[in-house]
Amino acid sequence: MSQTAANDNGAAALSAAETAFRQSLAGPMVANATVSALRAAGRAAFEATGLPGIRDEAWKYTNLRALARRAFAHGGPVPVPDDAAVESAAIGGLAGPRLVFVNGHYVAELSDLPTVSGLDIASLASLIQDPEAELPENLCRLADPGQHPFSALNQGLLEHGVLLRTHTGTVISDPVYLLFLSVPGAEPQTCHPRVFIDSAVDSSLSVLEHYVSLGSSQNLTNVVTELQLDRGSRLRHYRVQDEATTAFHVGGVFARVGRDARLESHNLHFGAALARLDLEVALNQPGAEVEMNGLYCLGGRQHVDNHTRVDHFAPHTRSTEDYRGVLNDRSRGVFNGKAIVHEDAQKIEAHQSNSNLLLSEQAEVDTKPELEIYADDVKCSHGATVGQLDQTALFYLRSRGIDAEAARALLTFAFAEAVVGRVELEPVRRRLETAVAGALPDRSLIENLIGADA
Amino acid sequence: MLSINNLQASVGGKQILNGLDLEVEAGQVHAIMGPNGSGKSTLANVLAGREGYEVTGGSVVYRDQDLLELAPEERAREGVFLAFQYPVEIPGVNNAYLLKAALNAQRKHRGEPELDAFEFLALVKDRMKLMGMDESFLNRGVNEGFSGGEKKRNEILQMAVLEPRLAVLDETDSGLDIDALRIVAGGVNSLRSADRAIVLVTHYQRLLDYIEPDFVHVLSGGRIVKTGDKDLALELESRGYDWTREAASA
Numbered sequence: 001m002s003q004t005a006a007n008d009n010g011a012a013a014l015s016a017a018e019t020a021f022r023q024s025l026a027g028p029m030v031a032n033a034t035v036s037a038l039r040a041a042g043r044a045a046f047e048a049t050g051l052p053g054i055r056d057e058a059w060k061y062t063n064l065r066a067l068a069r070r071a072f073a074h075g076g077p078v079p080v081p082d083d084a085a086v087e088s089a090a091i092g093g094l095a096g097p098r099l100v101f102v103n104g105h106y107v108a109e110l111s112d113l114p115t116v117s118g119l120d121i122a123s124l125a126s127l128i129q130d131p132e133a134e135l136p137e138n139l140c141r142l143a144d145p146g147q148h149p150f151s152a153l154n155q156g157l158l159e160h161g162v163l164l165r166t167h168t169g170t171v172i173s174d175p176v177y178l179l180f181l182s183v184p185g186a187e188p189q190t191c192h193p194r195v196f197i198d199s200a201v202d203s204s205l206s207v208l209e210h211y212v213s214l215g216s217s218q219n220l221t222n223v224v225t226e227l228q229l230d231r232g233s234r235l236r237h238y239r240v241q242d243e244a245t246t247a248f249h250v251g252g253v254f255a256r257v258g259r260d261a262r263l264e265s266h267n268l269h270f271g272a273a274l275a276r277l278d279l280e281v282a283l284n285q286p287g288a289e290v291e292m293n294g295l296y297c298l299g300g301r302q303h304v305d306n307h308t309r310v311d312h313f314a315p316h317t318r319s320t321e322d323y324r325g326v327l328n329d330r331s332r333g334v335f336n337g338k339a340i341v342h343e344d345a346q347k348i349e350a351h352q353s354n355s356n357l358l359l360s361e362q363a364e365v366d367t368k369p370e371l372e373i374y375a376d377d378v379k380c381s382h383g384a385t386v387g388q389l390d391q392t393a394l395f396y397l398r399s400r401g402i403d404a405e406a407a408r409a410l411l412t413f414a415f416a417e418a419v420v421g422r423v424e425l426e427p428v429r430r431r432l433e434t435a436v437a438g439a440l441p442d443r444s445l446i447e448n449l450i451g452a453d454a
Numbered sequence: 455m456l457s458i459n460n461l462q463a464s465v466g467g468k469q470i471l472n473g474l475d476l477e478v479e480a481g482q483v484h485a486i487m488g489p490n491g492s493g494k495s496t497l498a499n500v501l502a503g504r505e506g507y508e509v510t511g512g513s514v515v516y517r518d519q520d521l522l523e524l525a526p527e528e529r530a531r532e533g534v535f536l537a538f539q540y541p542v543e544i545p546g547v548n549n550a551y552l553l554k555a556a557l558n559a560q561r562k563h564r565g566e567p568e569l570d571a572f573e574f575l576a577l578v579k580d581r582m583k584l585m586g587m588d589e590s591f592l593n594r595g596v597n598e599g600f601s602g603g604e605k606k607r608n609e610i611l612q613m614a615v616l617e618p619r620l621a622v623l624d625e626t627d628s629g630l631d632i633d634a635l636r637i638v639a640g641g642v643n644s645l646r647s648a649d650r651a652i653v654l655v656t657h658y659q660r661l662l663d664y665i666e667p668d669f670v671h672v673l674s675g676g677r678i679v680k681t682g683d684k685d686l687a688l689e690l691e692s693r694g695y696d697w698t699r700e701a702a703s704a
């Protein structure tokens with residue numbers, strides 16, 4: 001039966017990756033019955049569809065051939081990186097707890113977990129072997145395994161990750177830093193961590209998920225994040241994907257936003273040979289709001305695909321989206337942004353924009369903002385642009401004595417800064433600015449710029 | 455300082471400048487007037503080195519150098535400044551940053567030490583006061599969301615900070631209210647000196663009440679068709695341009 005499913009996707013036989021995934025899915029049972037049941041459901045969902053192929057509408061522009069060729073190893077021994085390597089990869093200067101994961105595994109020795117009042121932090125791995133452990137009711141319920149094969153796979157292999165829960169009415173000022181290190185082994189590794197954040201009523205929290213490789217890893221990170229925002233809560237979710245340009249990265253962020261709650265999502269990609277991110281936000285109650293900021297800054301032959309979807313299920317909900325791409329060399333970007341305004345979701349606002357800067361003639365982008373509106377009293381806008389640097393602006397800068405290369409770098413930086421500048425965590429913003437600058441020709445000038453507005 | 459000889463230039467395949475001659479000495483102020491579309495901005499853009507403006511003949515010598523050989527940024531560093539007729543908005547590039555980068559690029563070129571943040575700020579604040587500009591403009595994107603008049607003022611602020619040797623002001627007076635006009639004129643006058651030259655492109659005689667030119671030229675059909683002193687501007691004001699063309703072709 002599974003064979004047929006694979007054939008439907010055009011593969012003659014199961015790919016090396018899929019064969020390996022299926023073997024991993026058949027792994028041992030765990031003690032916690034809830035986890036076992038979730039795993040079984042994830043496994044069944046994955047086996048029903050297999051890996052997506054380009055005939056799947058949602059994967060039209062992202063070919064998984066390179067990924068599918070690799071038989072990723074799962075669950076091998078966890079390499080222990082030395083402190084210096086970890087610290088140079090990590091973003092320094094952030095107050096608050098830091099949880100470090102190596103190839104998906106939580107590593108306590110590298111982590112720093114001060115008690116934060118009003119916040120519960122638990123490593124998922126420690127709970128699943130405990131038959132008594134109570135898991136969040138909505139764990140694996142915000143991400144639909146039937147819709148997302150990679151989420152199904154992740155759920156089928158549910159083991160590692162973190163659960164965060166705020167207490168009602170607490171404002172947690174220091175961000176929670178989740179550092180996911182991908183470390184190469186003898187063969188490409190895969191990991192399937194899950195992050196579940198429960199923002200309780202009227203609480204406020206910032207979380208940073210940071211994905212980095214140590215060395216030129218060809219690993220596959222397949223992570224799922226679920227965000228539950230209860231009434232009046234506020235969550236700032238930062239996601240920085242800066243893995244090696246040889247790595248594979250698939251992620252899903254699934255959010256449910258309640259009454260008068262506000263999600264701020266920052267999704268920035270610099271790394272990976274191939275990255276795909278699905279961000280889906282359900283605005284479930286009146287007053288729910290989401291702001292989505294995105295940036296992909298690519299070079300070489302990198303391919304990054306962002307699929308975002310907002311469902312306005314309730315009246316008086318609001319979504320804004322600003323995704324930007326800077327594409328150099330032969331890189332390729334894909335943007336698909338959907339906003340769906342459901343029946344009776346009156347008086348909503350949905351604004352969506354995707355702009356792309358192509359720095360080379362070989363760079364490409366496929367962009368498709370989509371609006372589906374089934375209500376009549378709405379304020380919506382959407383648009384996409386693909387272009388080169390503004391020649392008039394270039395000349396203006398040069399006419400003030402700034403040389404052509406530097407002027408180009410400056411304009412590119414400014415373009416990306418519109419997104420990066422919204423990151424409130426200062427050390428993170430600095431790191432992102434450095435990453436943007438690193439992708440540009442005249443780095444020294446930009447470094448000077450980073451210093452200039454301080 | 456600037457010697458333009460038989461300059462011919464085309465834009466988008468269309469010949470605009472048709473053998474233009476102009477001599478500007480240090481210490482002088484020249485006003486260029488002329489009908490819409492006669493080529494005034496084309497001249498300004500050719501002097502600044504804008505792409506797409508193709509020089510098809512003639513020469514421009516600036517301080518013993520072939521100006522046309524230089525890249526736009528090199529011209530700027532050599533002291534040529536163009537105040538744009540339509541200043542460009544550059545969101546995300548901070549006004550202060552642009553000023554500092556521009557100033558230091560020139561200083562470096564001249565072998566002078568770059569200004570540090572302190573010295574720079576002191577200088578800019580002083581010039582902003584001169585231009586009657588609020589300091590909040592420093593932290594905004596270059597011309598981003600500026601009103602028409604604010605953009606023009608910002609051009610002159612840049613000029614006042616950069617202290618060019620040759621400033622070409624393309625209709626800096628249009629769009630300014632009466633007070634702003636006086637302020638901008640004050641900014642320009644404060645720059646007047648024996649080793650600088652200013653070329654003003656304008657449609658209005660009124661500006662010349664504030665900035666008294668040594669010469670007034672009429673540019674028409676891509677050439678200078680008439681040159682006089684400040685009284686010529688008054689005469690143009692009352693008689694229009696038609697007669698200058700007739701006089702030129704006669």
Ligand SMILES: Nc1ncnc2c1ncn2[C@@H]1O[C@H](COP(=O)(O)OP(=O)(O)OP(=O)(O)O)[C@@H](O)[C@H]1O
Nearest residue numbers: 465466468470488489490491492493494495496497
């Ligand atoms: N890219 C272009 N392609 C074709 N024609 C152009 C282009 N740019 C400018 N022109 C033409 O060149 C002529 C001269 O333009 P220019 O801007 O120099 O005039 P001007 O004297 O500055 O006019 P104004 O007083 O209105 O500012 C105009 O007829 C204009 O339409």
Ligand SMILES: [Mg+2]
Nearest residue numbers: 494495496539
């Ligand atoms: Mg003009």
